[in-house]
Amino acid sequence: MSAIGGVLAVVAALVAWRVSQRLLAVEQERDERRNAEAVREQAELVYVLGAMLPDRNDDERWAIALYNGSTKPVFDVLVESQRLDGSATNAPLKLGALPPGRFVVPGHPKYHWGNLLDLDRTDEQVDYLIKGKGTTMIQRVRFCDAARREWELENGTRLIPSAPDGP
Structure with a gap:
């Protein structure tokens, strides 16, 4: 038993x-x-869109809108874009840091891109290019989150971990 x-x-x-x-x-x-999820959390709160500033002259009308919805800045931002009709590649936009908030960078006739404008501190009208040809303006965005992890946004919205550049 x-x-x-x-x-x-x-x-x-x-x-x-x-x-x-x-x-x-x-x-x-x-x-x-x-x-x-925690690793991706900050990076998922960043996106970039093509934009038009209708109140500006032709040289400064086209812009890049950047949004960082996190509470920390992102660093080493590189935005690759093209003209709306796809006929030419724009000069890359390089920013050392993107603070939290909503921003726009207008085109500039001499320096390719103007200053980073905080949309919470200006009344400037911004038309976001979110349909039709406008969706192809932003080609690629690379940045580092606050922990210095590298990320890439394909077409300004699809988040993937960034692969190092080839030799």
Whole structure:
């Protein structure tokens, strides 16, 4: 009788061990998902769109709108864009940092791009190019989050971890 009780105790211990292993695996997967989400959290709050400033002259009418919805700046921002009709590539826009907020950078006849304008501090009208040919204006955006992880936005909106440039 005690032998049967011993065997049953061993079987119960094995079943309990197996169940605890499965629960541990589920917990680890959940922790990994949460960590991956935390890594992407700041980068997911950044996007870039083509824009038009209708109140400006032709040389400064086309612009790049940048949005950083996080509470921390992003760094080493590089925006590659093209003309609306796709006929030419624009000079790249390079920013050392993009603070939290909504911004626009108008074109400039001499320097390609003007100053970063905070849309919360100006009444300037901005028309975002979010349909038709306007969706192709922004080609690629690269930046580093506050933890210096590199990210890339394809077409200004699709987030992927940035791959290093080739040789």
